[in-house]
Amino acid sequence: MDQIAFLEPRPAVLSRRREIVADLLDLLPEGCLVHEPRELVPFETDAFVSYRRLPLAVALPETTQQVAAVLKYCHRYGVPVVPRGAGTSLAGGAIPQEDAVVIGLSKMAQILEVDFANRTATVQAGVTNLAISDAVSADGYFYAPDPSSQLACTIGGNIGMNSGGAHCLKYGVTTNNLLGVKLVLIDGTIVDLGGKALDAGGLDLLGVVCGGEGQLGIVTEATVRLVARPEGARPVLFGFDSSEEAGACVADVIGAGIIPVAIEFMDKPAIEICEAFAQAGYPMDVEALLIVEVEGSEAEMDAMLASIIEIAGRHGVKVVKECQSATEAALIWKGRKSAFGATGRIADYICMDGTVPLSQLPHVLRGTAEIVAKHGLRVANVFHAGDGNMHPLILFNANDPDDAARAEAAGNEILKLCVDAGGCLTGEHGVGIEKRDLMRHQYSEADLAQQMAVRAAFDPQWLLNPSKVFPLEGRPAA
Amino acid sequence: MTPIHEPLSEEAAARLVMIAGLSATPFSISGGGTRSLLPAADGAEQLSTRGLNGIVAYNPAEMTMTARAGTPLEKVEAALAENRQMLAFEPVDLRGVLGSSGIPTIGGVFATNASGPRRFVAGAARDSLLGVRFVNGKGEIVKAGGRVMKNVTGLDLAKLLAGSHGSLALLTEVTFRVLPMPETAVTIVISGLNDAEATAAMATAMGLPVEVSGAAHLPESVRGRFAGGALPDGAATVLRLEGLAASVSVRAQKLADAMAGFGAVSQCDAGLTQRLWREIRDAAPYADGTSRPLWRVSVAPTAGQQLVAALRLETGVDAFYDWQGGLVWLRMESDPEAALLRRYIKAVGGGHATLLRARPDVLAATDIFQPQADAVAALQTAVKASFDPGGLFRSRMTG
Structure with missing residues (x-):
């Protein structure tokens, strides 16, 4: 199903492979360059496993200065560079190409400073998302964005993709929790954007670097906002007879001015898959499930839940299940957060990530079911309903090329449906290569040209992660 | 008197910019003119969003609103209040301290990233901004972002436009997130x-x-x-x-x-709370009818009082703090002391200072926005050129 094209490798780079490796070995300490083909295999793809390319070499620098030295070299000799965090991208954001040097941040994994008085943590880009919260939790703080891959994914990757998570309904996504970065530009220049002070003194360059998918520079350090952990948090399960009723309930809860920390949605196939994996105690006799989490003191949680239960009652809620212990609460989230992994155990899947306006949820859920049925496939829906960020998992058999092609076609149709409903192609996973060729469905030529012009302002030669985000045809001449 | 252009539609604005490009006529972009103290660039014609007026879409259940850039802020807030909703970032109203008139516009609020007391926990204007439509310096109509809460499709150009002070493009329409009003x-x-x-x-x-x-x-x-x-x-x-x-x-x-x-x-109580925080938001004590220099300084929360303590040893300052101490409203006795202030900001760990008010000749002679490090300034210049290659939009922010 190799349909998404990569840029043609530059012959001038491929032919100098040996020289480039020798030069990079000189630039980096021992053990910081991977170049044996066999050892390059772990870097050939990310969590978007249907595509893979063996890179020219992988640099694993230990300092910002080393990142700068490698970038300066690649810039001078016109060698493409692909940044990599933990390689958990679902959109192919970290997949390399044959003529590229991968810069992996895995050796830069130190927490540099925790500053409770200013509620900030300054960390190296290779620190995992969860490690930040772990480092501050004993003092009653946490780092809010919580992508499902938070055990593995790095803050550098989170910044590249502007990652979200289940709890961003209340706390926002990466860009809302990021105060500053140390950024290495393609020519090796090191700049500091932002810091512990709020907002930019000039143009908000940090705002466009976050979510820039590694095309604007390589982030080596980040200063993030810490938040005081709430007194308590309680997830509650609401089971419904239909997806439409669950979707309408979400819209009414938000419309009533109630903003829980999280509202997660699962349909029957997703419930079955996750329950089999996590034994989370999900009700099995419902067609759709909402996990609604509220937080605060006991009294606050009780008051908010009473309002939500009343609204759910108007939508014929069949089951309301409050968890009785912290263990039960943890299980409920384990089930939800392992949805992708659990699905991967029973079938191959591709995960879509379109976001739609809340009022369109029932319509898009119906349309998704129709599209998938038309292609003779199955779908499990599990997503962040409170902000309309959908995640249909299209199940298929990767060993059957026809099946795989149909899954990809169905996925593209679903994303177009999301855009046509007033939404977007991707809410938190990023464009990568996966959605690159659909960009014209969402943006006009002028829209894309403006984005590409900004990209070129940072990287005029298009060396950084060059096969991603923007359709390959119609790019400006570098 | 410099001509004032008030296009009545996005298309008319685009045409105007395109034609101006042919004769390299520069523009100074304005909303409701509430920051009229900041002098327009020499020879620039005024381009106002006032003709682009009206709420385009508002769905309270989705907590989003779309409005044309020139829509008065008052109109936006009134529509939100009818549904017990609000802008989370509490936009600042500087008319008091600037002694200016004019009607704040929603486009101006986002173009200046004008955020009040809740900013340090609920985000700035830029964090509420979901999507924009704008006319770039080539006279092209461009959209970025959208109307959904989570959107990482392509580069987040809306962030760049928020706080760009009219230096990149003419905002024509903004879509933003709103929140329920607290009980x-x-x-x-x-x-x-x-x-x-x-x-x-x-x-x-x-x-x-x-x-x-x-x-x-x-x-x-x-x-x-x-x-x-x-x-x-x-x-x-x-x-x-x-x-x-x-x-x-x-x-x-x-x-x-x-x-x-x-x-x-x-x-x-609630009544006094409402009054107090509105006054903190608008720096009410400095709505004093003078043109004594007034700075808005953003540093780390613990650095605010260090900065003020250091300045007090050298010059007469009056100050109060918002954002847990990180936002310092600073009124100088006579000279803005820009060099001194910025040296001390650097010494306490960095941040930025914007000069909001001073005598016209002082405003004209001072870097009102924080000067950037060379490499960052070069990036800013390149980004500015990517929106406005002909340098049509003049602004104190990027020159």
């Missing part, structure tokens, strides 16, 4: 703390699970000029709590207990 609000007041003690008290409060939504320190020199003098004697460190009434009263008790060790604690 009630109270303020816990701790009296008699000096600036350093207040900074420590605010940091402690922000570490508690009580969701403080405003944290300001009003030194003795300004305290009496807030809330009609209703705050207790001595400096006032004020902490706001918002939400459901039942929850607010529980949290207020917890917070008051935790703050008792710092100083005498009292409480303001």
Whole structure:
């Protein structure tokens, strides 16, 4: 199903492979360059496993200065560079190409400073998302964005993709929790954007670097906002007879001015898959499930839940299940957060990530079911309903090329449906290569040209992660 | 008198910019003209969004609104209030301190990233901005972002336009997130703390699970000029709590207990709270009818009082603090002391200072926006050129 094209490798780079490796070995300490083909295999793809390319070499620098030295070299000799965090991208954001040097941040994994008085943590880009919260939790703080891959994914990757998570309904996504970065530009220049002070003194360059998918520079350090952990948090399960009723309930809860920390949605196939994996105690006799989490003191949680239960009652809620212990609460989230992994155990899947306006949820859920049925496939829906960020998992058999092609076609149709409903192609996973060729469905030529012009302002030669985000045809001449 | 252009549609604005490009006629972009103190660039014609007026879409259940850039802020807030919703970032109204008239517009609010007290927990204007439509310097109509809460499709150009002060493009339409209005609000007041003690008290409060939504320190020199003098004697460190009434009263008790060790604690009711925080938002004590230099400084929360203490040794300043101490409103006696101020900002760990008010000749001669490091300035110039290659849009921010 190799349909998404990569840029043609530059012959001038491929032919100098040996020289480039020798030069990079000189630039980096021992053990910081991977170049044996066999050892390059772990870097050939990310969590978007249907595509893979063996890179020219992988640099694993230990300092910002080393990142700068490698970038300066690649810039001078016109060698493409692909940044990599933990390689958990679902959109192919970290997949390399044959003529590229991968810069992996895995050796830069130190927490540099925790500053409770200013509620900030300054960390190296290779620190995992969860490690930040772990480092501050004993003092009653946490780092809010919580992508499902938070055990593995790095803050550098989170910044590249502007990652979200289940709890961003209340706390926002990466860009809302990021105060500053140390950024290495393609020519090796090191700049500091932002810091512990709020907002930019000039143009908000940090705002466009976050979510820039590694095309604007390589982030080596980040200063993030810490938040005081709430007194308590309680997830509650609401089971419904239909997806439409669950979707309408979400819209009414938000419309009533109630903003829980999280509202997660699962349909029957997703419930079955996750329950089999996590034994989370999900009700099995419902067609759709909402996990609604509220937080605060006991009294606050009780008051908010009473309002939500009343609204759910108007939508014929069949089951309301409050968890009785912290263990039960943890299980409920384990089930939800392992949805992708659990699905991967029973079938191959591709995960879509379109976001739609809340009022369109029932319509898009119906349309998704129709599209998938038309292609003779199955779908499990599990997503962040409170902000309309959908995640249909299209199940298929990767060993059957026809099946795989149909899954990809169905996925593209679903994303177009999301855009046509007033939404977007991707809410938190990023464009990568996966959605690159659909960009014209969402943006006009002028829209894309403006984005590409900004990209070129940072990287005029298009060396950084060059096969991603923007359709390959119609790019400006570098 | 320089000509003022007020296109009545996005298409007309695009045409105007395209034609101006042919003769390289520069523009100075304005919204409601509330920042009229900032002099337009020499020879630039004024391009106003005032003709682009009206709410395009508002769906309270989706917590989003789309409005044309020239829509008066008042109209936006009134429509939101009808549904008990609001802008989370509490846009600042500078008319008082600038002594200016004019009607703040929603486009101007986003173009200046004008964010008030709740900013330090709920985000700035830029964090609420979901999507934009604009006319770039080539006269092209461009859209970026969208109308959904989560969107990482392509580069986040909306962030660049927020706070760009008319230097990149003419905003024609903005889509933004809104929040439910809190049912009630109270303020816990701790009296008699000096600036350093207040900074420590605010940091402690922000570490508690009580969701403080405003944290300001009003030194003795300004305290009496807030809330009609209703705050207790001595400096006032004020902490706001918002939400459901039942929850607010529980949290207020917890917070008051935790703050008792710092100083005498009292409480303001909802009415006084509303007035107090509006005045903090708009720097009301400095709405003094003078043109004494007024700075808005953003540093790390603990650095605010260090900065002021250092400045006091060298020059006459009057100051109060918002954002847990990180936003400093700073009024100088006569000279803006830009070089001194920026040297000390660097010394306390970095940040930025914007000169909002001074005599016209002083404003013209001072870097009103924070100068950037060379490499960052070069990036800014390149980004500016990517929106406006002909340099049509003149702004103090990018020259």
